[in-house]
Amino acid sequence: MINKLVISNLAHRPVRTTLSVLAIAVEVTMILTLVGVSYGTLDGTSRRARGVGADLMIRPPGSSIIGLNGAPLSDKLVDFVRKQPHVAQATGTMVQPLSGFDSITGLNLDEFTKMSGGFHFLEGGPFQTDQDVLIDEYYAKEKGLHVGDRIQLINHEWRVSGIFESGKLARICVQLSVLQELTANDHRISQIYLTADRPDHIQEVLANLRARLPGYPIYTMEEFTSLLSINSVGLLRNFIGVVIGVAVIVGFIVVFMSMYTAVLERTREIGILKAVGAQSGFILMLLVRETLLLSVMGTAVGILLTYVTQWLMKHAVPSSLTQETVYWWWPIAGAIAIVGSLLGVIVPGIKAVRQDATEALSYE
Amino acid sequence: MSDAAIIEVKDLWKTYRAGDVDVHALQGASLEVAKGEFVAIVGASGSGKSTLFNILGTLTPPTSGTVKVNGRDLASLSNAERAIFRRSMVGFVFQKYNLLPTLTAEDNIRIVRYIGNRATEFTAEFKEVLELLGISDRMKHKPRALSGGQQQRVAIARAIVNGPAILLADEPTGNLDSQNSTAVLKLLKDLNQRLGQTILMITHDQEAASYGERTIHMRDGRVL
Numbered sequence: 001m002i003n004k005l006v007i008s009n010l011a012h013r014p015v016r017t018t019l020s021v022l023a024i025a026v027e028v029t030m031i032l033t034l035v036g037v038s039y040g041t042l043d044g045t046s047r048r049a050r051g052v053g054a055d056l057m058i059r060p061p062g063s064s065i066i067g068l069n070g071a072p073l074s075d076k077l078v079d080f081v082r083k084q085p086h087v088a089q090a091t092g093t094m095v096q097p098l099s100g101f102d103s104i105t106g107l108n109l110d111e112f113t114k115m116s117g118g119f120h121f122l123e124g125g126p127f128q129t130d131q132d133v134l135i136d137e138y139y140a141k142e143k144g145l146h147v148g149d150r151i152q153l154i155n156h157e158w159r160v161s162g163i164f165e166s167g168k169l170a171r172i173c174v175q176l177s178v179l180q181e182l183t184a185n186d187h188r189i190s191q192i193y194l195t196a197d198r199p200d201h202i203q204e205v206l207a208n209l210r211a212r213l214p215g216y217p218i219y220t221m222e223e224f225t226s227l228l229s230i231n232s233v234g235l236l237r238n239f240i241g242v243v244i245g246v247a248v249i250v251g252f253i254v255v256f257m258s259m260y261t262a263v264l265e266r267t268r269e270i271g272i273l274k275a276v277g278a279q280s281g282f283i284l285m286l287l288v289r290e291t292l293l294l295s296v297m298g299t300a301v302g303i304l305l306t307y308v309t310q311w312l313m314k315h316a317v318p319s320s321l322t323q324e325t326v327y328w329w330w331p332i333a334g335a336i337a338i339v340g341s342l343l344g345v346i347v348p349g350i351k352a353v354r355q356d357a358t359e360a361l362s363y364e
Numbered sequence: 365m366s367d368a369a370i371i372e373v374k375d376l377w378k379t380y381r382a383g384d385v386d387v388h389a390l391q392g393a394s395l396e397v398a399k400g401e402f403v404a405i406v407g408a409s410g411s412g413k414s415t416l417f418n419i420l421g422t423l424t425p426p427t428s429g430t431v432k433v434n435g436r437d438l439a440s441l442s443n444a445e446r447a448i449f450r451r452s453m454v455g456f457v458f459q460k461y462n463l464l465p466t467l468t469a470e471d472n473i474r475i476v477r478y479i480g481n482r483a484t485e486f487t488a489e490f491k492e493v494l495e496l497l498g499i500s501d502r503m504k505h506k507p508r509a510l511s512g513g514q515q516q517r518v519a520i521a522r523a524i525v526n527g528p529a530i531l532l533a534d535e536p537t538g539n540l541d542s543q544n545s546t547a548v549l550k551l552l553k554d555l556n557q558r559l560g561q562t563i564l565m566i567t568h569d570q571e572a573a574s575y576g577e578r579t580i581h582m583r584d585g586r587v588l
Binding site (some may be wrong): 002004005008268269271277279282341356358361 | 387423443444450452458463464469471474478479522
């Protein structure tokens with residue numbers, strides 16, 4: 001019976017109910033989208049790193065897990081690495097950040113092809129001239145580019161010579177030597193990928209390199225990809241924390257406003273319920289159940305909205321942002337919405353419980 | 365308290381604070397109502413009859429004096445006890461019907477059963493009461509789809525659904541036309557005579573009061 005009253009109360013004010021549900025939905029979408037983009041970006045980075053086909057990677061001392069900035073390593077280090085026992089192949093790449101989330105990667109295509117098996121071209125093929133650029137399918141789709149088109153990157157005009165299937169190394173690739181020259185980083189690289197001559201020699205190579213290159217972050221690819229998680233990226237973790245805090249406040253304000261208005265509007269009805277013997281617990285439970293129902297509906301709509309944001313990102317910015325569906329965050333986002341909502345119903349609930357029945361019954 | 369009295373009020377005072385002024389709504393009112401009686405309380409505005417209604421219904425406590433319903437002293441009840449008392453001992457009929465607008469007529473009655481921790485299904489006996497009230501075919505409608513007379517009949521059904529010891533009616537015909545007023549008053553009288561329901565009806569209308577077995581007059585917070 002109480003559930004019937006809860007549902008009929010919410011149905012009686014469809015605009016307010018819809019707005020409350022939408023506001024909670026936006027709160028949930030905000031959390032799930034951020035988490036989805038974080039996971040998508042990290043997984044994309046991880047997938048592309050695995051696509052290189054390397055067993056180990058060497059990064060500059062002090063570099064972060066998710067990004068590289070500049071080219072602090074000498075390319076002589078590649079030769080040094082090649083000469084180490086059980087190292088079969090080594091290749092250096094240079095990463096130059098562009099605007100937003102994009103970056104351009106310089107590589108030695110022959111070395112990279114030998115290590116990874118090469119790009120799978122969907123259109124065009126390898127570099128023909130120094131001015132050529134290779135781009136992945138998502139970047140091509142986002143920018144509407146085809147083979148032969150020209151693009152401006154780092155104040156330089158490039159010709160698209162090939163569009164490759166996404167999932168290897170980077171989204172935008174040019175020849176290493178050209179990028180080094182254009183960015184005044186002659187003989188400098190950002191990281192080194194290498195393979196061992198046999199899988200059972202990987203740990204031996206790793207131990208040797210760590211001993212010979214102290215201070216350099218050297219990872220097996222398994223180690224590196226396992227480090228690409230939200231918990232190991234402090235900035236992301238803190239950012240998600242801030243967004244969750246904002247979401248709780250938004251939920252609190254929305255439900256506070258909605259339920260406070262509801263309590264004011266329903267002063268007489270609360271008086272009626274008290275007159276027929278409803279105790280404070282019943283009145284409070286009525287409001288709490290309304291709030292819970294709003295939160296659950298808001299969470300459901302919010303989850304659906306994340307598919308909309310996912311679709312928008314996939315079609316509007318396919319190369320920059322990838323949003324994954326992180327199912328295990330659904331109950332977390334729902335719980336956050338419910339906590340914010342329950343905080344919001346406390347004051348209106350107390351107001352309703354404290355209403356004098358005789359005054360409430362004479363309320364117009 | 366006499367053997368047959370279901371309500372006994374002695375030297376009842378109620379003082380409200382309105383700004384800086386004390387308003388004495390009741391000034392030593394006393395009365396007795398026998399079980400099964402239909403009593404009309406008549407008085408002008410400000411005579412204290414609504415305050416008496418609220419105190420008898422445990423909606424507000426008295427400032428001093430004794431109020432006993434079915435032998436229970438209402439002055440000693442806590443808020444929670446007063447709510448429990450209202451569930452089983454009192455039924456209210458208000459001038460403005462006071463039905464929950466979001467529920468159907470049926471659910472307006474059922475929720476009182478629910479709050480009273482009773483089965484929400486209507487008994488055969490209660491269905492007969494609905495027939496008597498002439499609203500059994502209007503149970504699925506919400507209050508806005510009912511006429512004033514029908515709403516007041518639903519309110520009467522709601523008031524007696526838990527078999528209260530007393531039915532308190534505050535100007536039950538105040539918002540009705542003469543035809544519906546007569547119908548509602550006849551129904552109250554019928555309930556009193558058929559079911560032996562004790563009824564206290566507050567009114568300023570002498571004609572309405574004439575439906576009661578006895579009329580009590582109030583003025584300036586006192587029973588005359």
